[in-house]
Structures are given as structure tokens and as C-alpha cells.
Amino acid sequence: MKKTVFVSIVGRPNVGKSTLMNRILGEKVAIVSSKPQTTRECVRGILTRGEDQFVFFDTPGMHRAQSRLGDYMVDAAENGMMQGDVVMIVADVTRQPSETEKKVVNYLKKSKRPSVLVLNKIDTANRETIAATIAAYAAIHSFDAVVPVCAKNGTHVDEVLDELSHFLRESEWFYPEDEITDQSMRRYASEIVREKLLRALDREVPHGIAVVTEGYTEEEGLTKIRCEIICEKPGHKKIIIGKGGELIKRVGTYAREELEKVTGGKVYLDLWVKVKENWRDREGLVRTLGYDRREFEKKDGE
Ligand SMILES: Nc1nc2c(ncn2[C@@H]2O[C@H](COP(=O)(O)OP(=O)(O)OP(=O)(O)O)[C@@H](O)[C@H]2O)c(=O)[nH]1
Ligand SMILES: [Mg+2]
Missing domain, CATH: 3.40.50.300 (P-loop containing nucleotide triphosphate hydrolases)
Known part of the structure; x- marks a missing residue:
């Protein structure tokens, strides 16, 4: 039963x-x-x-x-x-x-x-x-x-x-027995990148970061992922990139290693940093970056 x-x-x-x-x-x-x-x-x-x-x-x-x-x-x-x-x-x-x-x-x-x-x-x-x-x-x-x-x-x-x-x-099950999450791999990839950033960065910078997967393709055992890192200020972009690109390289390596474990194959991870001033306070941007209130309205209306 x-x-x-x-x-x-x-x-x-x-x-x-x-x-x-x-x-x-x-x-x-x-x-x-x-x-x-x-x-x-x-x-x-x-x-x-x-x-x-x-x-x-x-x-x-x-x-x-x-x-x-x-x-x-x-x-x-x-x-x-x-x-x-x-x-x-x-x-x-x-x-x-x-x-x-x-x-x-x-x-x-x-x-x-x-x-x-x-x-x-x-x-x-x-x-x-x-x-x-x-x-x-x-x-x-x-x-x-x-x-x-x-x-x-x-x-x-x-x-x-x-x-x-x-x-x-x-009750009937709502998910197949081998499913462990409803998150897509695209979303998971951007979350893993955000996690590595949270861990690498201090103070106020991490809270102002969003990560969006802009590209995700799989071919012959190679997964190519392109993520955009959005931050709030040009100064934050500099911190995220680090001296000579050191910080972003390190974040990319940790994220890639973890994603390779999950996909079971090779991953090519391409990271870009963009500034969108005060995006956390701009309703349109908050939505574009994947935090969408309408999601709940849909679920509630079901
Ligand atoms: N010492 C100790 N630390 C823990 C334990 N469980 C979690 N932590 C640490 O607590 C911190 C927060 O853990 P999260 O799981 O991200 O907490 P959360 O409640 O999901 O946080 P939000 O997503 O920000 O709401 C991390 O540094 C964890 O490693 C525990 O049992 N003991
Ligand atoms: Mg949590």
C-alpha cells in the first residue's frame, strides 16, 4: 500500500x-x-x-x-x-x-x-x-x-x-521512486555556483549575487554550462573576479568538480560576471533572475 x-x-x-x-x-x-x-x-x-x-x-x-x-x-x-x-x-x-x-x-x-x-x-x-x-x-x-x-x-x-x-x-506517489528533487539541472548548476560564491566571499557581497544558467548542452559525455553571475556594483564585480581572475577561477573549479560528480561526466563551465545595479529591489529584475512570485499563484490555483 x-x-x-x-x-x-x-x-x-x-x-x-x-x-x-x-x-x-x-x-x-x-x-x-x-x-x-x-x-x-x-x-x-x-x-x-x-x-x-x-x-x-x-x-x-x-x-x-x-x-x-x-x-x-x-x-x-x-x-x-x-x-x-x-x-x-x-x-x-x-x-x-x-x-x-x-x-x-x-x-x-x-x-x-x-x-x-x-x-x-x-x-x-x-x-x-x-x-x-x-x-x-x-x-x-x-x-x-x-x-x-x-x-x-x-x-x-x-x-x-x-x-x-x-x-x-x-495515497499514490507524486514522484517516480528514483526522483530526488524537482529542481532542473540548469537551476541546480546555478545554485552550485552560487554556493561556491557564498563560501568564497565575505560580508555584504554574497547577498547581492544571483546566478542564472544561460546555456546548458550535453554532447558525447561533455556537459557545457554557461552561467551568468549578477552582482549589484562594479566594485563587487572586481571582488568576484579577484586578482588576476583568481577568485572566479577557484569558484569555477569547485563548482565544476561538484557538477561532474552529479552528471557523471566531464563538465565545461563558463562563468561571466555582470552588474545590474540594485537588482534586489527591482521587481522586474528579481523576476527575470528566476525569483517569480507568480509561481505560487499558479500552484495555489491548482
Ligand atoms: N555545528 C553544526 N553546524 C551545522 C549543523 N547543521 C548545519 N550546520 C551549519 O549551519 C550553517 C547553515 O546551514 P544551512 O543548512 O545552510 O542552514 P539553513 O537553515 O538552510 O539556512 P538558510 O537557507 O539561510 O535559511 C552551515 O554552515 C552548516 O554547515 C549542525 O548540526 N552542527
Ligand atoms: Mg537553506
Whole structure:
């Protein structure tokens, strides 16, 4: 008997939502970095085990939006939260519940959705801290389950899946059993490039970057990919390129190596940098760069 459950993964930026989803799937579907606001749109990850299919929505971290792009991300997070049969809220175990978690709890109470609270990064906390955080959360909501984990090394991640399996319902699957994401290879390629940039760059530059795949062709085992890196200022372009092209070359090498693992063949990756002043605040550009609000309207209208 086939069963399915849709799981929304929500929480503040940088708590480890994408790391946790990748760990559960055993595959890297969503990009991860130490910078907050890494995930910008809802990414689906699918795990099919025996007759059970788990569909995860990894969402952008909830925050106070300060740009058009930020508005888009917060909308994506809220829409993603509403699409799940169960809400998996991920929080940093060393921190007390903040406004964001309280907002999610309000939604849970109103919508009467089941919820699993995952307290991540237990590798950075002692027993007392973990117990105190569990108590603080217990005081604001009666979650269906609370699981302290370390998504980074996998500790207790199986228990998360056990808890989620209680919410499986008899249903046809929504994806073929070998599918792990709804992301296209074009999108994945640009996300991997963005991840390497986030990791290579400091301070304010990374948040102002978008990456778009302009060309993607496969011929006789060689995948040719052309990505455009969009940044906000000529000064940022200089930083991204680096002295003598050093930084962009390094980013290109890391991205190519990772894409070769995924495609299983040779990859030729061509990177270009362009400046579009203040694109994060220009609705038209935010859309052109792939962050499109209408996507949700379509999904909601289905
Ligand atoms: N110490 C520790 N770090 C972790 C753990 N899980 C994730 N991280 C780190 O936390 C940072 C953020 O991880 P992400 O998975 O990108 O976080 P996110 O919640 O998806 O962030 P946004 O997409 O920005 O909302 C990365 O540097 C991870 O390596 C963990 O269990 N322990
Ligand atoms: Mg993320």
C-alpha cells in the first residue's frame, strides 16, 4: 500500500534546514553555507523508501525582508509552510524561541497542523542547554515530537524520519521512486555556483549575487554550462573576479568538480560576471533572475 507525506521545513535563516534535508535524503539537493539567507526559494526533496514517499519542502529562512528579493523569500517560506501535511520546524538548540518560531507556532495553533520540532546543532551544546531549550519550547506549544539532532554529522536524524512516518497517509506517489528533487539541472548548476560564491566571499557581497544558467548542452559525455553571475556594483564585480581572475577561477573549479560528480561526466563551465545595479529591489529584475512570485499563484490555483 503506497503512502505519502508532505513535510514543510521552516525556521530562521542559518539553523541548518537545508543541511538536514540533504542528510535525510542522503543526497545534496539544496545548497548550504555559513551565511544566513542561503536558500532563496522552496526546493523539493523526495525520499522514497519501500512503499513510503516523503516529499520535503526546504524553504528560505524566515526573516524581516529588506528588499524585493527578501519579500519573495519570505513569501516562499510562508507558502512552503502551508503546503505541508506536517510542519517540521528547525531551530538552533542553543537559542531560545524567537519571534520567528513564535510566529510559526501561531500558525500551527490556528491551522491545527501537526508539527515536529527539530533542535539542531547539538554538537555545540551541553545537556543542560538542550534540556533548557526543550523546556522553553514546551512552554509555547505542544509539538507532536521534539528531536534534538546534529544534521551535520547525522546524529539522531533517523529519529526525525521515524517521527515523520507517523504522518504518512495512504495515497499514490507524486514522484517516480528514483526522483530526488524537482529542481532542473540548469537551476541546480546555478545554485552550485552560487554556493561556491557564498563560501568564497565575505560580508555584504554574497547577498547581492544571483546566478542564472544561460546555456546548458550535453554532447558525447561533455556537459557545457554557461552561467551568468549578477552582482549589484562594479566594485563587487572586481571582488568576484579577484586578482588576476583568481577568485572566479577557484569558484569555477569547485563548482565544476561538484557538477561532474552529479552528471557523471566531464563538465565545461563558463562563468561571466555582470552588474545590474540594485537588482534586489527591482521587481522586474528579481523576476527575470528566476525569483517569480507568480509561481505560487499558479500552484495555489491548482
Ligand atoms: N555545528 C553544526 N553546524 C551545522 C549543523 N547543521 C548545519 N550546520 C551549519 O549551519 C550553517 C547553515 O546551514 P544551512 O543548512 O545552510 O542552514 P539553513 O537553515 O538552510 O539556512 P538558510 O537557507 O539561510 O535559511 C552551515 O554552515 C552548516 O554547515 C549542525 O548540526 N552542527
Ligand atoms: Mg537553506
